[in-house]
Amino acid sequence: AQSVSQHNHHVILSEAASLELGCNYSYGGTVNLFWYVQYPGQHLQLLLKYFSGDPLVKGIKGFEAEFIKSKFSFNLRKPSVQWSDTAEYFCAVNNQGGKLIFGQGTELSVKP
Amino acid sequence: NAGVTQTPKFRVLKTGQSMTLLCAQDMNHEYMYWYRQDPGMGLRLIHYSVGEGTTAKGEVPDGYNVSRLKKQNFLLGLESAAPSQTSVYFCASSSGGDLRSRGYFGPGTRLTVT
Numbered sequence: 701a702q703s704v705s706q707h708n709h710h711v712i713l714s715e716a717a718s719l720e721l722g723c724n725y726s727y728g729g730t731v732n733l734f735w736y737v738q739y740p741g742q743h744l745q746l747l748l749k750y751f752s753g754d755p756l757v758k759g760i761k762g763f764e765a766e767f768i769k770s771k772f773s774f775n776l777r778k779p780s781v782q783w784s785d786t787a788e789y790f791c792a793v794n795n796q797g798g799k800l801i802f803g804q805g806t807e808l809s810v811k812p
Numbered sequence: 813n814a815g816v817t818q819t820p821k822f823r824v825l826k827t828g829q830s831m832t833l834l835c836a837q838d839m840n841h842e843y844m845y846w847y848r849q850d851p852g853m854g855l856r857l858i859h860y861s862v863g864e865g866t867t868a869k870g871e872v873p874d875g876y877n878v879s880r881l882k883k884q885n886f887l888l889g890l891e892s893a894a895p896s897q898t899s900v901y902f903c904a905s906s907s908g909g910d911l912r913s914r915g916y917f918g919p920g921t922r923l924t925v926t
Contacts, residue, residue: 704854706854709852734915736915736917742919743902743917743918743919743920744855744902744904744915744917745917746915790854790855792855792915794906794915799857799860799870800845800857800860800904800906800915801857801871802847802854802855802856802857803854804852804853804854805852805854805855
């Protein structure tokens with residue numbers, strides 16, 4: 701069955717530190733890949749998405765993600781985090797069948 | 813456009829009671845989804861629909877039923893609520909399962925079953 705795995709459950713960083721959140725998926729066919737962010741008390745918002753083309757995708761607020769097909773990975777990165785990046789981050793996969801499957805989420809806490 | 817809306821925002825039920833959560837979208841999307849969000853579990857797909865009149869099971873469908881009588885609405889029903897169904901429920905919609913679709917989420921419904 702299709703699944704998404706996020707390796708880090710809770711990440712704590714200081715401001716200006718670099719961020720990398722891991723995401724791996726298990727599906728052999730064509731997929732769309734997403735990172736969503738959920739700020740405290742809010743609903744999910746799309747951070748960035750990959751459909752095809754350049755495997756390095758840039759999103760909002762300085763985030764980027766790299767799709768590595770051979771590793772079934774779509775890791776999220778940001779060179780320098782801010783306190784306002786404190787949120788929960790979800791990786792998701794959508795195959796052509798239409799099911800949008802999410803990972804377990806990674807809680808990011810940024811200390812000022 | 814209102815996007816995706818959910819009714820109600822909060823609800824407290826007693827074990828065995830029933831209720832229906834309503835999701836509405838005004839983007840003419842074909843696909844709609846119901847998820848539940850629990851700490852450490854991420855979002856788990858309960859049921860989804862790929863078009864008006866269709867429904868399909870997701871990862872955790874037991875104890876829930878859904879209906880999609882109108883394209884813009886997707887209802888989630890709990891016939892006999894259990895404490896294990898205490899969760900935050902999110903509805904989402906997308907234009908389809910093609911390579912350009914992405915999910916738009918509602919604000920969530922916080923359900924407590926005592």
